[in-house]
Amino acid sequence: MNTPDQSATSHCAVVVICNCPDAATADRLATGLLEARLAACVNRLAPVQSIYRWEGRIETAEEVPxxxxTTxxxxxxxxxxxxxxxPYEVPEIIALPVTxxxxxYLDWLNDEVLS
Incomplete structure (x- = not known):
């Protein structure tokens, strides 16, 4: 029987975070990732207030994470x-490892994503 760490490592699952400017963009991108079989599941979260530095200024924007x-x-x-x-010039696209x-669930994720 695999321990949780061995199971996650054998699947090399990751969670990708990507903020979007609005719900319509988030829905379009989430659906597209699933149709392309690049992700097994995409959660669209509630809007968040993002505060970040861009081109030397501190900016504030509402975004949909x-x-x-995926793998x-x-x-x-x-x-x-x-x-x-x-639509962003430099979108946030970061992957966090699933440990x-x-x-x-990890078997299902692995089966649903084309590698």
Whole structure:
């Protein structure tokens, strides 16, 4: 039987964070990632207030975060796909490793994503 760490490592699952300017963009990108089989699941979260530095100024914007569950092997294609379709000049596209998870969920995730 796998320990949680061994199971997550064998699947190399990652969660990708990507903020969007509005709900319509978030929905379009989430649906596209699923249709392209670059992610197994995408959560669209409630709008958040983002405060960030851009071109030397501190900016504030309401954004809609996406959490896309995918594999490390699929991340380069997911990153390219998002970067080409995202309206921001420099979109936030970062992957966080999944260090543990329910083995059945990780198996499902791995089966749903094309690598």
């Amino acid at each position: 996406l959490l896309a569950k 490390l092997a699929a991340f380069p294609a997911l990153q390219l796909w998002l970067a080409e379709r995202h 543990a998870g329910l083995p059945a």
